[in-house]
Amino acid sequence: MKKRIxxxxxxxxxxxxxxxxxxxxxxxRADNKNILPMKGRFFTWREYDIFYxxxxxxxxxxxxxxxxxxxxxxxxxxxxxxxxxxxxxxxxDMIGCGRSDKPAITYTTYFYTEMIxxxxxxxxxxxxxxxxxxxxxFPAIMADKMYREKVEKLILINPEKIATSEMQPDQRxxxxxxxxxxxxxxxxxxxxxxxxxxxxxxxxxxxxxKPQLVDERIVGAYYEAAHRGHGSGRYLLASLRGHFLNAxxxxxxxELDNLVIIGSRDxxxxxxxxxxxxxxxxxxxxASVSGSKTLPQLEVPDKLAQVIHLFI
Numbered sequence: 001m002k003k004r005i006x007x008x009x010x011x012x013x014x015x016x017x018x019x020x021x022x023x024x025x026x027x028x029r030a031d032n033k034n035i036l037p038m039k040g041r042f043f044t045w046r047e048y049d050i051f052y053x054x055x056x057x058x059x060x061x062x063x064x065x066x067x068x069x070x071x072x073x074x075x076x077x078x079x080x081x082x083x084x085x086x087x088x089x090x091x092x093d094m095i096g097c098g099r100s101d102k103p104a105i106t107y108t109t110y111f112y113t114e115m116i117x118x119x120x121x122x123x124x125x126x127x128x129x130x131x132x133x134x135x136x137x138f139p140a141i142m143a144d145k146m147y148r149e150k151v152e153k154l155i156l157i158n159p160e161k162i163a164t165s166e167m168q169p170d171q172r173x174x175x176x177x178x179x180x181x182x183x184x185x186x187x188x189x190x191x192x193x194x195x196x197x198x199x200x201x202x203x204x205x206x207x208x209x210k211p212q213l214v215d216e217r218i219v220g221a222y223y224e225a226a227h228r229g230h231g232s233g234r235y236l237l238a239s240l241r242g243h244f245l246n247a248x249x250x251x252x253x254x255e256l257d258n259l260v261i262i263g264s265r266d267x268x269x270x271x272x273x274x275x276x277x278x279x280x281x282x283x284x285x286x287a288s289v290s291g292s293k294t295l296p297q298l299e300v301p302d303k304l305a306q307v308i309h310l311f312i
Contacts (some may be wrong), residue, residue, distance in 0.1 A: 051099035056084025066134030068225035072098030082305035102232035107239035112139035177242030186230035253280035
């Protein structure tokens with residue numbers, strides 16, 4: 001019996017050690033990508049440092065990338081070049097993402113809403129056009145509602161359906177959150193989900209309409225963004241999987257009169273999603289972009305820039 005217990009303990013130690021080494025390997029690979037430049041600025045909000053870039057001159061635009069652990073302002077690289085000729089363009093890495101701090105906290109929509117409002121107030125200092133994609137639509141909507149005097153226009157690119165914002169934490173999702181935040185096991189789960197192979201699959205199946213356009217540099221940038229901070233991106237993943245980024249955006253939408261929703265025509269279910277948002281925000285305007293799925297800002301930036309210019 002004692003031998004069996006000793007064997008199990010030894011196996012557990014060996015397994016833990018192997019997982020630790022695999023986690024360190026993921027960190028090493030990310031550190032050697034060097035695709036995301038550190039040349040930029042930092043804004044300290046509360047006790048956290050937010051990385052951002054600013055380009056161009058003119059009326060301000062704030063770009064907010066999709067709220068995923070592998071996200072960063074790299075998402076906007078191509079679009080910035082099309083907007084900076086007429087606007088001062090600010091592009092941030094959300095806290096928990098990219099080159100910004102990735103604290104071990106529970107992330108909520110309200111947390112990001114306050115962050116956006118503070119950034120506009122302290123860094124930009126004037127009324128701003130706010131452009132957000134994917135999951136970041138939810139805190140952007142709440143920021144527009146709470147800081148109405150600071151947002152000139154809100155443009156959402158391929159927002160998630162409203163029901164996604166209403167998912168509440170339950171026992172199962174809380175357990176998932178707890179597992180993902182564990183130091184070694186949670187980091188391993190996070191690293192498995194954000195391998196380059198899985199990110200390639202995500203781009204080819206969900207993000208891009210033309211998978212042949214997905215290259216190693218794009219995926220490498222997302223991989224590097226995910227793994228900066230040596231596994232700390234798992235805290236945002238845990239909050240997402242735990243359904244802690246919930247918000248009642250239906251009520252907020254009813255108060256908005258400056259909303260534009262741009263959807264990819266080739267993204268499944270996007271037209272009904274636009275209709276759902278218009279149901280609550282009666283003055284909302286909509287437009288479509290062809291030739292892309294989730295990330296027109298990377299796949300068809302010229303088309304997206306043309307549509308954005310129609311509204312700003």
